[in-house]
Amino acid sequence: MNKELQELEAELQSLRPPEPSARLLARIEADLAPKRRTLLAWAGLPLAAAIAIMITLSSEKPAVVVTPVAIAPASAVADRPDIFKPIATQNVLYATEDEGIVTLTEGRKVRRVNPAYVDTVLWRNPRTNASLTWSVPHHEVQVTPVTFQ
Numbered sequence: 001m002n003k004e005l006q007e008l009e010a011e012l013q014s015l016r017p018p019e020p021s022a023r024l025l026a027r028i029e030a031d032l033a034p035k036r037r038t039l040l041a042w043a044g045l046p047l048a049a050a051i052a053i054m055i056t057l058s059s060e061k062p063a064v065v066v067t068p069v070a071i072a073p074a075s076a077v078a079d080r081p082d083i084f085k086p087i088a089t090q091n092v093l094y095a096t097e098d099e100g101i102v103t104l105t106e107g108r109k110v111r112r113v114n115p116a117y118v119d120t121v122l123w124r125n126p127r128t129n130a131s132l133t134w135s136v137p138h139h140e141v142q143v144t145p146v147t148f149q
Helices: 002-014 022-058 074-079
Strands: 085-103 109-124 131-139 142-145
Touching: none
Parallel strands: none
Antiparallel strands: 085 109, 109 131, 109 142
């Protein structure tokens, strides 16, 4: 059986495909020509997108106009029925980056962790029951001394 497989393998190795005709090669080349042009057109799109982004970023932005707001005295604020009052707060930890053990400038070894939070305050107008939610992200740097024993 092993000899039969060796003979089959030798026969298969001796087989060679015939050379394609000139007509077949010309037809294949004609079919690929439009695809090459399409490929070149698609290759230019990233360049066009990069130019469009550069033009957008380099265009002048309109100046921000800040209008000063007059602040009313505390007595006038207390009498107004449309004042929003804070009714709930929330502090949510959404990410923590552990930088591991680092060396401070004075040479002490510490572990540095950077938590990221979102603080949310819910304001409500007691007269109209309208509400306003205010969310502000903030980051901290926590340093814990490390002692090696």
